[in-house]
Amino acid sequence: MSTAAAQVHEEDHGHHHKETYITKYVFSQDHKMIAKQYLITGLFMGIIGIAMSLLFRLQLAWPEQPFGIFEVLLGKWAPDGVMDPNVYLALVTIHGTIMVFFVLTAGLSGTFSNLLIPLQIGARDMASGLLNMISFWLFFLSSVIMIASLFVEAGPAAAGWTIYPPLSALPQAQPGSGMGMTLWLVSMAIFIASSLLGSLNYIVTVLNLRTKGMTMTRLPLTIWAFFVTAIIGVVSFPVLLSAALLLIMDRSFGTSFFLSDIFIQGEVLHYQGGSPVLYEHLFWFLGHPEVYIVLLPALGITSEIIATNARKPIFGYRAMVASILAIAFLSTIVWGHHMFISGMNPFLGSVFTFTTLLIAIPSAVKAFNYITTLWKGNLQLNPAMLFSIGLVSTFITGGLTGIILGDSTLDINVHDTYFVVAHFHLVMGISALYGLFAGVYHWFPKMFGRMMNKNLGYVHFWVTAVAAYGVFFPMHFVGMAGLPRRYYTNTAFPYFDDLANINVVITVFALIAGAAQLVFLYNFIHSMFYGRKTEQNPWRSNTLEWTAPVEHMHGNWPGAIPHVHRWAYDYSKPGQEEDFVPQHIPLKEGEEELQH
Amino acid sequence: MTIALSLTILVLIGISVWQIAKIFELSQSKKENTQVANDNDNRYNGQLMFAFLLFIYGITLYSFWKWGDVLLPEAASEHGSEYDNLMWISFAIIFFVQTITQALLHYFSYKYHGKKGQKALFYADNDRLEAIWTIIPVITLAGLILYGLYTWTDIMSVEENEDALVVELYAQQFNWKARYAGDDGVLGDANVRFLQDFDGRNLVGIDATDPNGLDDVIVQELHLLVGREVIFKMRSQDVLHSAYMPFFRAQMNCVPGMITEFAFTPNKTTDEMRLDPDVVAKVKKINKIRAENSKALVANGEEALEPYVFDYLLLCNKICGASHYNMQMKIVVDTPEEFEKWMADQQTFAQVIQ
Numbered sequence: 001m002s003t004a005a006a007q008v009h010e011e012d013h014g015h016h017h018k019e020t021y022i023t024k025y026v027f028s029q030d031h032k033m034i035a036k037q038y039l040i041t042g043l044f045m046g047i048i049g050i051a052m053s054l055l056f057r058l059q060l061a062w063p064e065q066p067f068g069i070f071e072v073l074l075g076k077w078a079p080d081g082v083m084d085p086n087v088y089l090a091l092v093t094i095h096g097t098i099m100v101f102f103v104l105t106a107g108l109s110g111t112f113s114n115l116l117i118p119l120q121i122g123a124r125d126m127a128s129g130l131l132n133m134i135s136f137w138l139f140f141l142s143s144v145i146m147i148a149s150l151f152v153e154a155g156p157a158a159a160g161w162t163i164y165p166p167l168s169a170l171p172q173a174q175p176g177s178g179m180g181m182t183l184w185l186v187s188m189a190i191f192i193a194s195s196l197l198g199s200l201n202y203i204v205t206v207l208n209l210r211t212k213g214m215t216m217t218r219l220p221l222t223i224w225a226f227f228v229t230a231i232i233g234v235v236s237f238p239v240l241l242s243a244a245l246l247l248i249m250d251r252s253f254g255t256s257f258f259l260s261d262i263f264i265q266g267e268v269l270h271y272q273g274g275s276p277v278l279y280e281h282l283f284w285f286l287g288h289p290e291v292y293i294v295l296l297p298a299l300g301i302t303s304e305i306i307a308t309n310a311r312k313p314i315f316g317y318r319a320m321v322a323s324i325l326a327i328a329f330l331s332t333i334v335w336g337h338h339m340f341i342s343g344m345n346p347f348l349g350s351v352f353t354f355t356t357l358l359i360a361i362p363s364a365v366k367a368f369n370y371i372t373t374l375w376k377g378n379l380q381l382n383p384a385m386l387f388s389i390g391l392v393s394t395f396i397t398g399g400l401t402g403i404i405l406g407d408s409t410l411d412i413n414v415h416d417t418y419f420v421v422a423h424f425h426l427v428m429g430i431s432a433l434y435g436l437f438a439g440v441y442h443w444f445p446k447m448f449g450r451m452m453n454k455n456l457g458y459v460h461f462w463v464t465a466v467a468a469y470g471v472f473f474p475m476h477f478v479g480m481a482g483l484p485r486r487y488y489t490n491t492a493f494p495y496f497d498d499l500a501n502i503n504v505v506i507t508v509f510a511l512i513a514g515a516a517q518l519v520f521l522y523n524f525i526h527s528m529f530y531g532r533k534t535e536q537n538p539w540r541s542n543t544l545e546w547t548a549p550v551e552h553m554h555g556n557w558p559g560a561i562p563h564v565h566r567w568a569y570d571y572s573k574p575g576q577e578e579d580f581v582p583q584h585i586p587l588k589e590g591e592e593e594l595q596h
Numbered sequence: 597m598t599i600a601l602s603l604t605i606l607v608l609i610g611i612s613v614w615q616i617a618k619i620f621e622l623s624q625s626k627k628e629n630t631q632v633a634n635d636n637d638n639r640y641n642g643q644l645m646f647a648f649l650l651f652i653y654g655i656t657l658y659s660f661w662k663w664g665d666v667l668l669p670e671a672a673s674e675h676g677s678e679y680d681n682l683m684w685i686s687f688a689i690i691f692f693v694q695t696i697t698q699a700l701l702h703y704f705s706y707k708y709h710g711k712k713g714q715k716a717l718f719y720a721d722n723d724r725l726e727a728i729w730t731i732i733p734v735i736t737l738a739g740l741i742l743y744g745l746y747t748w749t750d751i752m753s754v755e756e757n758e759d760a761l762v763v764e765l766y767a768q769q770f771n772w773k774a775r776y777a778g779d780d781g782v783l784g785d786a787n788v789r790f791l792q793d794f795d796g797r798n799l800v801g802i803d804a805t806d807p808n809g810l811d812d813v814i815v816q817e818l819h820l821l822v823g824r825e826v827i828f829k830m831r832s833q834d835v836l837h838s839a840y841m842p843f844f845r846a847q848m849n850c851v852p853g854m855i856t857e858f859a860f861t862p863n864k865t866t867d868e869m870r871l872d873p874d875v876v877a878k879v880k881k882i883n884k885i886r887a888e889n890s891k892a893l894v895a896n897g898e899e900a901l902e903p904y905v906f907d908y909l910l911l912c913n914k915i916c917g918a919s920h921y922n923m924q925m926k927i928v929v930d931t932p933e934e935f936e937k938w939m940a941d942q943q944t945f946a947q948v949i950q
Contacts, residue, residue, distance in 0.1 A: 069606065072606075084918075085918040085919065085920075085921065086918045089915065089917075089918070089920075159915060160915045164835075164836050164914070164915075165835075166834065166835045166836070166852055167835040167836065167915065167916060167917065170834075170835070173769065173834060173835050173916075173917055174917040174918060259852070259853070260852060260853025260854075261787060261788050261789075261833075261852055261853040262788065262833070262834055262852050262853075263768075263788035263791050263801070263833045263834060264769070264833075264834040264835075266792075268788055268789055268791070268792070273853070274853065275851070275853060275854065276836055276851055276852065276853075277851060277854075310708075310716060311710070311715070311716040312716040312717065312718070312719065313718065313719070313720040314720075315719065315720065315721070315722075316720075316721055316722075316726050317720065317721070318721075319726050341838065341847050341848050341849055342849050342851070343848065343849050343851050343854060343856035346748065346749070346752035346753070349748060349752070350745050350748060350749065353741065353744055353745060353748065354741055354745070357737050357740065357741050357744075358737070360733055360737055361730060361733050361734055361737065364729060364730075364733040365726065365729060365730055367697060368697075368726075368729040369726070370701075371697065371700050371701050371704060372719075372725070374701070374704040374705060374708060375704050375708065375717075375719075376708060376716060376717035376719065377704075377708045377710075377716045377717070378708065378710045378711065378714045378715060378716040379638065379642070379705060379708050379709050379710045380632070380633050380638065380710045381633050381637060381638045381641035381642060381645075381705070381709060381710070382632065382633045382637075385633075386641060389645070389701065389702075389705050392701055393652075393698060393701060393702070396693075396694065396697050396698065396701070397652075397694060397698070400690040400693060400694055401690065403686055403689070403690060403737075403740065404683070404686050404687075404690070407682070407686065407740065407741075407744040407748075408744065408745075408748045409679060409682055409744050409747040409748040409751060410679070410682060410683055410686060410744070412679070412751070412845055412846065412847050413668070413679065413842055413845050413847065415838075415847055415913070416838065416840075416913045416914065417913070451630075451631035451632075452631065453621055453631060454631045454632070454633060454637065455620065455621070456617055456620065456621060458637070458641065459617075459620070462644060462648075465648065466648075466651060469651070469652060469655055470655070473655050473656070473659060474655075474659055474663065477659055477663045477666055477667060478666075480666070480667045480668055481666040481667065481668075481669070482668075482669055482840075482842035482911075484840065484911060484912075484913040486915045486920065486921075487920065487921035488918075488920070488921040489921055490921070492921055492922040492924065493909065493911070493924065494882060494886065494901075494904040495882070495904070495906075495909060497882045497885045497886060497889075497904070498665075498666060498878070498881055498882055498885060499666060500885070502663055502666075515609070515613055518610065518613040518614065518617075519613065519617050522613070522614055522617040522618070523617070526618075526621075531631075532630070532631055538630075538631075538632055539632070569720065571716065571718075572715050572716040572717070572718050573718050574718055579715055579716065594720055594721075
């Protein structure tokens with residue numbers, strides 16, 4: 001580590017800026033405040049994203065039925081309360097965009113990378129507080145633009161969250177490809193800038209600002225996950241930016257990167273020589289790593305929470321780090337499995353089948369290591385722990401069906417059906433959401449100095465867990481039956497009539513799951529103001545953030561930064577009185593440190 | 597009125613969940629209020645973990661019992677059985693792993709729930725164990741990958757041959773057309789630039805100066821021959837579409853500006869499929885549902901639904917706009933005699949543009 005920087009930081013305690021309301025709560029450069037800003041913006045976007053899914057689930061269960069709620073929320077887009085097909089497509093598009101990018105990328109990684117990286121590695125703040133602040137405000141701006149796009153005359157983007165051209169490029173093709181799509185692209189471009197600034201900051205901070213004794217092999221797995229996630233982000237997000245820019249060129253300046261030979265609305269367009277398949281390559285070059293940008297932080301969070309609450313070391317620390325690295329590497333060479341039937345050469349399909357199925361190996365290692373960590377533990381089943389165990393469960397269930405979708409042959413018949421929807425919602429949607437919840441329950445005391453109510457947490461978990469399986473398990477059947485996703489209704493095919501009752505079951509569970517989130521919201525907001533005041537280390541955890549005072553302060557520690565003498569997982573170590581030994585406690589005489 | 601009503605209902609639901617949460621919170625014992633799980637919490641939640649395992653098994657079994665008949669439509673192409681074998685083998689592996697891992701995860705969560713004064717086992721590493729659960733997936737996956745790639749190459753190799761029927765599938769918002777090569781067996785050149793020729797009668801943009809195109813036949817209903825390979829050449833005139841034919845285990849995107857291919861050999865005629873016991877059962881079930889739905893419609897003074905008759909389907913499976921959900925074409929698999937008879941009734945391109 002850079003010792004010069006560390007020394008400067010070690011000495012700067014006692015040095016305080018004068019803070020006004022604006023610099024403390026709005027344009028704050030303090031990583032803890034920025035984390036809270038990310039979390040609250042992310043939760044707000046999450047409410048919108050989840051509410052949208054409930055709206056289109058109503059349409060899918062009771063197609064073309066009038067609902068008063070549609071009339072209220074969608075206005076002219078739901079004449080007489082019946083949802084318009086274009087609006088259905090807009091809802092699924094914006095739901096996907098918001099959940100993947102705004103909630104599970106910014107809301108999850110943004111919150112916990114910001115909160116935990118400096119605190120867990122023993123740094124006074126991020127490497128650059130200013131860039132960190134800019135990163136948040138760019139994210140905020142992109143959220144505002146995305147929300148604003150819901151209110152334009154012709155409606156928001158409606159080409160699916162993957163916005164494949166030509167559908168997304170031609171306003172003649174659907175109303176959503178006009179102003180709505182322009183705003184979508186602008187919003188995403190800003191979002192990517194925000195994400196890049198954030199990621200660079202995380203990488204630099206982890207590499208340079210670790211406290212004395214905090215070697216890379218003593219890093220908590222959370223930090224490993226955030227660090228690797230940031231690297232994947234830096235590698236792949238720029239490619240999405242280039243795709244977005246080329247698409248903007250095609251839309252507004254008449255270039256032909258993705259378009260060729262098009263006749264639409266009675267008119268031959270001038271585009272020549274472009275290829276939509278090129279766009280698909282560029283999109284999925286980010287799109288697939290994005291899955292792991294969403295998932296790895298969640299896995300990092302649960303590694304930490306499972307070890308703490310099992311009162312056991314995480315099993316196979318080295319294997320856990322190695323599998324994070326392996327997943328990260330493989331994630332950048334598997335994008336083609338989204339394109340088996342795109343018209344690309346079938347031989348490429350073979351290569352991507354091979355690389356894709358390899359990902360199952362590090363994933364299996366992770367799952368088995370989690371299970372072994374539970375074995376003979378002394379499990380403290382706090383809400384955070386329940387969500388972590390829930391994550392492992394959905395990660396397994398969802399991950400296994402990936403073996404079918406990653407196999408190019410089997411993909412032929414289930415590609416773009418509800419089978420895919422069920423698969424990715426379980427393996428990255430629900431899993432990452434559980435990671436987010438686990439993180440909030442676990443680090444709420446660190447963020448707000450108060451505890452969340454555990455019993456409400458239990459209600460939240462159990463209702464959500466049952467409802468999530470209730471939604472996504474039957475959905476596999478709908479997909480295997482051959483029903484394509486992004487269908488406004490399946491009533492155009494009598495063949496699918498026997499799927500109607502499954503759709504009703506799914507929607508009922510979705511409504512229950514939605515209602516359960518209100519319990520969480522209540523708990524979150526109420527505990528923020530009236531929750532029980534926390535002690536310094538409520539979960540009796542080993543990591544450094546719990547050595548910092550409960551009351552937030554600029555610079556994190558009042559005195560010198562604690563030095564680190566051991567790894568983060570000395571739980572229930574033989575020969576110790578307590579069942580945990582925090583990282584800053586020096587080794588006892590004759591005590592051996594595990595070699596990593 | 598409905599607006600006000602539903603807004604009120606929504607607000608009331610919100611308020612009631614909020615209030616329930618509050619009552620719940622207030623009703624809790626004040627004696628111990630640390631908000632950290634105690635032995636009681638650990639015990640109850642451990643038991644719930646075990647119950648949840650039963651729930652996962654339950655919902656799996658229930659779904660298969662209730663909806664097992666909707667899985668994978670009857671295969672009707674020569675590679676269909678190959679595909680189905682691979683699918684069921686993969687499924688068997690998945691269910692085996694799922695059953696065991698979920699059992700371990702939830703059983704451990706139940707069995708090792710925390711008790712005060714108890715100490716966990718300090719167990720940080722075991723290289724042998726980790727090697728075992730790295731190698732087992734490696735072997736299993738190697739098998740699946742090899743099997744999968746073998747099948748994939750088999751399905752995807754499109755070889756031009758004399759016997760195959762060459763059909764162009766033509767996609768546009770929001771319908772499908774098919775073009776047959778006619779007597780000469782060669783599809784005429786085509787491009788979207790020619791679509792406006794002949795007052796819009798040139799439906800797929802055939803180049804009228806290419807003699808190969810004059811005997812081409814353009815239809816709105818796809819007819820295939822049982823036992824004869826069909827090679828599809830796919831085009832799209834506007835946005836991406838995907839030609840999805842679930843009964844034939846076939847799917848390929850239609851991409852503007854390029855021609856994509858997919859080939860298969862149908863092995864059951866439409867008439868044969870209509871007599872297949874599984875299909876008969878399925879049709880019966882669907883017609884029962886349709887009869888139920890019709891009752892409600894008739895009560896409202898609307899027309900009853902027509903009874904369903906089995907037909908092969910071509911669906912669009914790539915989001916393409918407002919009517920994406922209804923972009924379909926009927927596929928009929930004929931015997932050679934039926935096919936000849938049907939083809940004889942169709943007009944050639946030359947006849948259409950006269």
